[in-house]
Amino acid sequence: MNQVLCRYSVIFIFVFLPSFSSIAALNIVFLNPGHPDENATGSFWSKVTTFMDAAAQDLNIKLTTVHANRDHIFMKSLATTIIKLDPDYVVLVNEKGIAVNIIKTLAPHNIPIFMLLNTLNNKDLSKLTEQQKSLIKGSVTPNNSIAGVQLLEGLFNIFHQQVTTTTPPKLLALQGDYTTPASLQREQGFHQALQKNKAQLIDSSVSNWSKEMAYYKTKGILWHAQINIIWAANDAMAFGAKKAVTDAKINYPVIIGGINWDFDEPEYPVDLSLGGHVTLGAMALVMINDIANNQLNQEKTVQQINIFESSLSPHYKGFKQLMTQGKINQIDFSRFSQTHKNPLTFSIENLIKAMH
The missing domain is CATH 3.40.50.2300 (Response regulator)
Structure with missing residues (x-):
């Protein structure tokens, strides 16, 4: 019992x-x-x-x-x-x-x-x-370094599909900040891909991840230089760059891409985004x-x-x-x-x- x-x-x-x-x-x-x-x-x-x-x-x-x-x-x-x-x-x-x-x-x-x-x-x-x-x-x-590589190589591919020219494209790179590892590693990947492709780097500078800052930086550069490809360390900066290109009424293709898969900017769509x-x-x-x-x-x-x-x-x-x-x-x-x-x-x- x-x-x-x-x-x-x-x-x-x-x-x-x-x-x-x-x-x-x-x-x-x-x-x-x-x-x-x-x-x-x-x-x-x-x-x-x-x-x-x-x-x-x-x-x-x-x-x-x-x-x-x-x-x-x-x-x-x-x-x-x-x-x-x-x-x-x-x-x-x-x-x-x-x-x-x-x-x-x-x-x-x-x-x-x-x-x-x-x-x-x-x-x-x-x-x-x-x-x-x-x-x-x-x-x-x-792997942010690989993302930097993949983004630039993807932008090169789109550019060469749309533009038939032997002239190397002119690049603008919009970096995130000076110290965050993701920003530094994406920049490292960007330069790694740049070394393997024929292109002219017009400017590479920090826009503090900001759409607004990227807009004004891109707008200023477009005043004195032709840009064919814009590589941005995040989508917000890519959207700002797209707005600047649109406002400048550029009459030649400018291929723009960023990182993040932000889906919130239908007004200024970019050509390529990496995310996940x-x-x-x-x-x-x-x-x-x-x-x-x-x-x-x-x-x-x-x-x-x-x-x-x-x-x-x-x-x-x-x-x-x-x-x-x-x-x-x-x-x-x-x-x-x-x-x-x-x-x-x-x-x-x-x-x-x-x-x-």
Whole structure:
């Protein structure tokens, strides 16, 4: 009799005890360097949060996002806000190289950190103590250098398809900023592709990711130089350049491209855009969830993903519909977790396949 009662007691415990995930939801704070909605630098960062919110629902994560509004001084002060929220993990972006200062502020509180999109280089790491470095549990970044290469080569291809001339095209490059790793790596890719193609670089300068700044910079250059190709480190700057070309009533083809897959500027469409990295915030949450549950091997806690695809890609149309029709919540992000019996590789194609 006692054995029977004992057996049923064990069954009762397993059936009625709440699951681990329901009583131990991860509390994660994302320090978003951008704005909560569209602005002069585009809508990229607000979309990053949208993907992360959708992933958090699938992974039973409590996600809180605080926005720095592209103000790196204000971003530093948000470390105090994060400490008060007492998170299990913080997702940081090394925007304008300020992650080191934030990590130093968080370190006395032993808050684990995960780096997203822009991580720390060796120079940054040399400024941290071993204890501070130990708090960095992982990172996920896109291959920005390859994106810089692919964008310029794609613009060259379009130019040569539209223009029959032996004269090398004249280029304008609009860079993001002077310190953010993504900007520097995209610029590196741009120069790598430039060395392999015949072209004349008229100007390459920073426009601070801004549509307005890119507009005035392009407008000024068009006053004294002919430009055939404009390479921009993000779509907002590409849209600004397109507006400047339109307003100048240029009577020859100017091929323009950017990076981000921003779909919010139908008035000034560009010829080419690379994107997909907007999804990596969701992958960051998948990886943090796996790390917290001891499901991710140490060598996989730092990942660089070749996520970028062209707007000429066969997957672009499906992804655009997913974004513009508000279907992001239909993606099952748990399919990319190592806890899934058949985890998917994180890619644009598989995100579309993972829709409910």
